[in-house]
Amino acid sequence: MTPPKKLVEINEVLHIITYPKNVAEIGVARSKKLTELGIKGIYDYGPLFVEGLRVLGKGHSSIVLLAKHESIGDVAVKIRRTDSKKDSLFREGYLMTLDRFGVMPKVHYFDDDLIIMEFIDGVTLGKYLRTNDVKGATLLKLIMNVLTAAYKLDLNLIDHLELANPYKHIFILKDMEVKIIDFESAKVSENPCNLCRIVSYLTNLLRISKQSNMEVMLKKYKSGCRDSFQDILTSLTSVMAQLNGISV
Ligand SMILES: Nc1ncnc2c1ncn2[C@@H]1O[C@H](COP(=O)(O)OP(=O)(O)OP(=O)(O)O)[C@@H](O)[C@H]1O
Ligand SMILES: [Mg+2]
Numbered sequence: 001m002t003p004p005k006k007l008v009e010i011n012e013v014l015h016i017i018t019y020p021k022n023v024a025e026i027g028v029a030r031s032k033k034l035t036e037l038g039i040k041g042i043y044d045y046g047p048l049f050v051e052g053l054r055v056l057g058k059g060h061s062s063i064v065l066l067a068k069h070e071s072i073g074d075v076a077v078k079i080r081r082t083d084s085k086k087d088s089l090f091r092e093g094y095l096m097t098l099d100r101f102g103v104m105p106k107v108h109y110f111d112d113d114l115i116i117m118e119f120i121d122g123v124t125l126g127k128y129l130r131t132n133d134v135k136g137a138t139l140l141k142l143i144m145n146v147l148t149a150a151y152k153l154d155l156n157l158i159d160h161l162e163l164a165n166p167y168k169h170i171f172i173l174k175d176m177e178v179k180i181i182d183f184e185s186a187k188v189s190e191n192p193c194n195l196c197r198i199v200s201y202l203t204n205l206l207r208i209s210k211q212s213n214m215e216v217m218l219k220k221y222k223s224g225c226r227d228s229f230q231d232i233l234t235s236l237t238s239v240m241a242q243l244n245g246i247s248v
Helices: 012-015 024-036 088-094 125-131 134-153 194-205 210-223 230-243
Strands: 006-009 039-044 048-050 053-055 061-070 073-080 106-108 113-119 170-172 178-180
Touching: 006 061, 006 106, 012 024, 012 039, 012 053, 012 061, 024 113, 039 053, 053 061, 088 113, 106 178, 125 170, 134 170, 134 178, 134 194, 134 230, 194 210, 194 230, 210 230
Parallel strands: none
Antiparallel strands: 006 039, 039 061, 048 053, 061 073, 073 113, 106 113, 170 178
16 A cells, blocks of 8 residues: 655755755745745655655756645656756756657656656656566566657657666556656757667567567668567567567
8 A cells, every 4th residue: 555645845845955955045945936836845755765755766966756736736846956967957848848649757847947747656667577577468568568658759859868778767657658757868869769779678688689680670760760660569579479478
């Protein structure tokens, strides 16, 4: 059973919204902005514990909190760390608004210091594989959904650039829906190949040797022939099915 989420007033967590420097002036300004944007409080909730509060995540550039919005409900708030090397989250927030296929968290607001977005209530691909005994048809479905999400990013002309090791950027939701997060390094590109990185990663992980026809198909896909996606999907899933002894 999921533990109840405890709501905390923003003013009680000024040290978190200005982590790690804890600057009073910035805290007051950020708190005022969050309140004006409709944030009613911060939940003490998430897999990580930072200075007295559970949070959804902590990266090099940000802290991510679960918050209560007055009209939207639960939202994730990505707040720029006060020691971040990046001077803004604006580009990342903007890029996420370009999503046409629903593979990224929906963005409600963004500026230099904040991104208010959809809370992704799922687990990372890494955790999903570690904690569920995924095999057979379920594994096939998972792989298909992950590949399809990467393909959708490609169709959207967005290169994530951090999917070579996608363990922590790919989230698996209930019903095995896939969402991709953290577009900090992402860029708009004429010919992205998120799919290529995921295929390489998966073939390594599952110890499937990349057959020569796969290399040809990926090359074709990379050169812009997006129709090859179906062939890549069919080829990869049938190799996996053979390994698992199931029919597709
Ligand atoms: N929309 C969201 N819903 C739920 N959890 C999220 C969401 N966005 C981010 N997180 C959690 O917060 C963590 C940090 O987020 P993110 O990777 O975007 O931050 P970052 O500062 O860019 O991190 P890094 O330095 O690792 O790149 C994620 O790994 C994830 O667990
Ligand atoms: Mg990042």
